[in-house]
């Protein structure tokens with residue numbers, strides 16, 4: 001199946017670049033995308049990102065701009081803000097952060113001074129770079145103290161979190177992560193943060209769509225600030241939001257602009273508004289629950305094939321596979337899967353004896369395949385493909401990988417992806 005290049009102006013003006021976009025469309029159509037932070041946005045979200053709104057400069061906030069000509073932009077941003085407040089049930093929303101990392105940096109700027117202590121989950125345990133990890137600006141300019149998970153269960157050790165919080169007295173506590181397959185206990189974090197008078201930032205970048213769709217508990221009653229990207233399970237454009245109680249609204253807004261950023265990306269703001277309208281629809285609740293049901297079904301099928309899963313399974317959209325017992329390093333498996341048309345990323349597992357650039361695990365997730373309409377009935381086949389690919393990787397069997405690639409493309413042809421051209 002060959003997709004038409006869907007951008008006539010671009011194909012005339014810059015055929016070289018247009019060909020690359022077309023090739024990427026083809027790749028996203030034909031491969032099973034299991035990276036848990038990726039998704040397919042709707043055609044409407046995609047269209048909003050490619051509008052003339054991108055031509056505008058509008059530093060400031062609606063009604064308080066430093067530029068004239070904001071008649072439409074103010075309304076666009078207000079729509080996005082009001083929809084965010086309604087979808088997440090928050091008192092305040094700032095939709096201007098350029099992405100998740102700058103959103104988190106704005107939280108530091110709002111609630112801490114350089115050198116202050118912050119408490120976050122260690123990167124190799126499933127946390128994010130921006131939660132105070134050493135190589136990140138957040139770990140260089142602040143004193144990052146890190147909690148992990150229990151050996152064995154791989155669940156967050158709240159005794160450790162409480163002990164560290166009492167001893168280190170962090171200004172900010174971050175919860176949430178990038179490789180956490182289990183429900184985040186926001187209430188437990190909130191209790192600890194209140195006890196030590198820290199600001200609790202719930203970073204729901206990965207699970208925002210599940211929270212919006214009622215498939216993961218909401219941090220709203222427990223967190224002072226909620227940080228999220230808009231492009232992962234929320235299925236919006238690449239962007240981010242900071243949400244908070246009304247009492248923190250000023251501090252959050254000042255930190256984003258003028259503290260950290262200049263003009264907001266208005267085309268992105270528009271697409272966030274569109275995504276939030278979609279997230280408010282009943283069908284998005286179905287989507288969020290289907291993402292989790294698919295992840296659980298996939299985990300079950302992998303367990304049945306003898307795979308070790310970090311924490312033994314999943315409560316959300318992602319599954320972390322520890323390949324140690326299969327004798328295949330994560331990177332080797334990920335590269336073989338890619339050749340089989342199954343796109344994943346290699347990932348550290350808690351207490352990984354291997355190096356971060358060559359770790360023991362792979363991380364997979366169901367947001368994208370669920371957006372294509374695959375259901376739990378297909379998850380045993382997905383597990384079979386993964387298993388056959390890992391086995392082929394161990395044997396260096398390139399022919400087997402090519403066969404799987406064909407099977408994947410054939411099945412996916414029956415599940416057209418949102419936002420991609422169809423022929």
Ligand SMILES: *Cc1c(COP(=O)(O)O)cnc(C)c1O
Pocket residue numbers: 037099100101102104127128130176177178203204205206229239
């Ligand atoms: C993805 C992610 C981020 C960063 O988002 P970017 O848009 O990649 O900067 C921050 N925190 C968590 C938990 C994430 O998963």
